[in-house]
Amino acid sequence: MNFFRFSSPQTFYPLAGRLVPLFAALAAACAVAGLYIGFFVAPSDAVQGEVYRIIHLHVAAAWMSMFIYLVMAFWSAVGLGLGTRLSFYMTQALAPTGAMFCFIALWTGALWGRPTWGAYWVWDARLTSQLLLLFLYFGFIALTRAIDDPRRADKAGAIIALVGAVNVPIIYFSVTWWNTLHQGASVKPGGSSMASVMLWAMLLCALAAWFYSLAVSLARARRIILERERHTEWAAAEIARRGAGGRAD
Amino acid sequence: MTLFVHVLLRDLRLAWRARSDLLVALSFFVIVASLFPFGVGAEPERLRAIGPGVVWVAALLAALLALPRLFEKDAEAGVLEQLLLSPEPAVLWVAAKIVAHWLATGLPLVLLSPLLGLMYRLEGAGLGVLAAGLLLGTPVLSLVGAIGAALTLGLRGAGSLLALLVLPLFVPVLVFGAGAVEAWSAGMGVSAQFSLLGGGLLAALALAPFACAAALRLAAE
Numbered sequence: 324m325n326f327f328r329f330s331s332p333q334t335f336y337p338l339a340g341r342l343v344p345l346f347a348a349l350a351a352a353c354a355v356a357g358l359y360i361g362f363f364v365a366p367s368d369a370v371q372g373e374v375y376r377i378i379h380l381h382v383a384a385a386w387m388s389m390f391i392y393l394v395m396a397f398w399s400a401v402g403l404g405l406g407t408r409l410s411f412y413m414t415q416a417l418a419p420t421g422a423m424f425c426f427i428a429l430w431t432g433a434l435w436g437r438p439t440w441g442a443y444w445v446w447d448a449r450l451t452s453q454l455l456l457l458f459l460y461f462g463f464i465a466l467t468r469a470i471d472d473p474r475r476a477d478k479a480g481a482i483i484a485l486v487g488a489v490n491v492p493i494i495y496f497s498v499t500w501w502n503t504l505h506q507g508a509s510v511k512p513g514g515s516s517m518a519s520v521m522l523w524a525m526l527l528c529a530l531a532a533w534f535y536s537l538a539v540s541l542a543r544a545r546r547i548i549l550e551r552e553r554h555t556e557w558a559a560a561e562i563a564r565r566g567a568g569g570r571a572d
Numbered sequence: 573m574t575l576f577v578h579v580l581l582r583d584l585r586l587a588w589r590a591r592s593d594l595l596v597a598l599s600f601f602v603i604v605a606s607l608f609p610f611g612v613g614a615e616p617e618r619l620r621a622i623g624p625g626v627v628w629v630a631a632l633l634a635a636l637l638a639l640p641r642l643f644e645k646d647a648e649a650g651v652l653e654q655l656l657l658s659p660e661p662a663v664l665w666v667a668a669k670i671v672a673h674w675l676a677t678g679l680p681l682v683l684l685s686p687l688l689g690l691m692y693r694l695e696g697a698g699l700g701v702l703a704a705g706l707l708l709g710t711p712v713l714s715l716v717g718a719i720g721a722a723l724t725l726g727l728r729g730a731g732s733l734l735a736l737l738v739l740p741l742f743v744p745v746l747v748f749g750a751g752a753v754e755a756w757s758a759g760m761g762v763s764a765q766f767s768l769l770g771g772g773l774l775a776a777l778a779l780a781p782f783a784c785a786a787a788l789r790l791a792a793e
Contacts (some may be wrong), residue, residue: 362718403786458740465736468728475790479723482787483737486719489779490741493772501751 330407332548333452333557339541350534356459357383357527365520374438377431379521383528385428385449387454387536389491391421394562399481408492409544411477412551415467416543420536422460428453448502452495460486504554575658579665584671586645598680605688612639616693623692624702624753625746630688631681631706632742635713636735638677639721642669643788647725654793662785670718670781678710694753701756705749708769712745715773715780722787741777745772 324499329335361379366374395414402410433443446452466483470476552558587594608626612618646652647670655665685706686699694702720738724730752765 343721454741455740458736462733462737462740465733466723469724469729469733472793475793479787479792482719482783482790483723486716486741486783490744491746494740497747497768 324552329411331565332409332412332552333555335409336545336558336561338369339545343542343545346534346538350531351537353531353534357524357531358364359457359521361524365524374435375521377435379528381428381431381435381489382525383532384431385453387532388425388428388453388460391417391424392456392484392488392538394482395421398403399488402479403485408477408551409548411491412544412547414480415477416466416540417516417536418467418480418537419543420456422464423535425453425457425460428546429457445507446496446502448499449501452491452498453500454482455494456491459491462516463487505550506566513525529571573664575627575660576664576668579655579668583669584675587672592674593740594638594676595636595682596745597677598684600637602648602682602688604633604693605630609691615684615756619692620757621693623689623694625751626692626749627685627702628706628709631685631710632713632739633679634681635710635717635742636738638673639717639734639738640724641729642673642718642721649777652668652702652788653792656789662683662788663781666718666785666788667777669715670784673718674711674714678714681710682706694757698753698756701762702753705752705762705767705769708766708773709745711751712769712772712776713742713778715755715784716741718784719780719782719787722791724783725791745769748772 329338357379362376365376367373379491398410398414398417402408402414429450432453436445436450437443463480463483467476467480470479549558549562553562608622609619612622643652644674646655655663657667682703685703689702696777708785717734718736720734720741723737724734727733748768752762752769755765756762
């Protein structure tokens with residue numbers, strides 16, 4: 324099978340259409356299982372009580388938000404290097420999901436921090452760099468939306484995604500440095516050895532976040548493909564088939 | 573190389589002719605820095621504690637304010653297109669423009685910073701550390717900012733978009749620059765911060781002109 328066959332939007336579109344429900348079902352199954360284990364099966368934490376349970380959402384969201392930025396940088400590099408339109412579509416399809424996970428990570432972090440650290444916001448190194456990552460996502464989305472010419476928007480977004488990806492480790496390093504200069508180590512959850520049940524719940528939630536991102540970004544990529552390829556025959560036919568209302572499938 | 577020198581001298585001459593613009597950016601730097609005592613109080617201890625950070629943040633904002641002018645005039649006048657059409661490598665004249673921009677907008681900030689440091693009760697060598705940090709850091713701001721300026725060239729709302737794009741990238745420079753003065757006041761060495769700023773400057777010098785040239789090609793298409 325020629326892998327590059329699917330680098331054409333026309334062949335990728337139906338493939339993505341078949342994959343979306345599959346990933347969505349997997350995401351739902353993992354989320355239900357993970358949240359059930361996390362909230363009902365896993366025992367209370369010896370130190371933190373019930374509060375810690377939010378970690379199942381928090382860790383998955385934080386992982387995803389960082390990973391998605393890496394994937395965006397990857398597709399940007401592929402797009403700029405090989406000139407494939409689909410890579411740029413994928414980059415733009417991923418960005419809102421990454422920003423959303425970034426926001427969830429910050430929000431759940433604040434909810435966890437209030438009872439644990441005694442404050443909604445602590446200038447902790449990881450929190451702060453997560454906030455800056457959110458700004459990078461916003462910057463990418465704002466830039467690609469502000470440019471009217473789609474081809475310029477594609478490449479400009481790819482450039483800023485790559486520049487951001489180079490800077491993410493630097494930002495993280497500098498913020499860690501700044502943090503140790505300003506304040507002592509923040510309160511860390513006692514006894515880092517997690518019960519294996521908790522670990523399972525966390526892994527399942529991470530998998531759910533993973534499948535969710537795949538499903539949503541592929542669905543979004545399909546919309547972008549239709550919008551951008553509307554001048555081609557097949558896309559025009561597909562748009563006509565789906566009708567002006569834009570049925571889900 | 574002659575192209576580099578020509579573009580550099582031309583941009584410096586243009587900057588000199590529009591020197592009132594440069595003065596506005598400089599006044600902005602001074603005003604922002606002198607607003608803080610009104611907000612947080614003027615006890616010498618507090619001033620000394622926030623001084624380096626305030627001067628650095630003001631320098632960041634002043635650098636941001638000056639960025640849109642980097643390519644705007646040339647894009648309007650069609651100079652940018654002509655330069656892109658020339659057979660010389662774009663990286664050369666892009667670097668020259670950034671250097672000229674830094675000499676016109678960044679260097680005055682560095683020279684003025686000891687005065688602001690005095691307003692914040694920094695003393696002696698601390699002032700030198702502040703200025704030296706800015707000397708290493710402001711070129712990074714110009715280089716990284718130039719990418720953002722090129723990407724937002726000619727867009728609506730370019731100014732605020734530029735802020736969103738480049739301010740998160742300026743954070744490391746702020747951390748190490750202001751951190752150097754703080755470390756100095758605490759009696760620690762500043763070689764670590766200065767090495768990191770210098771390393772950042774070299775990396776930005778090596779990479780930013782390429783990204784900037786690519787972004788300018790997009791803008792001119």
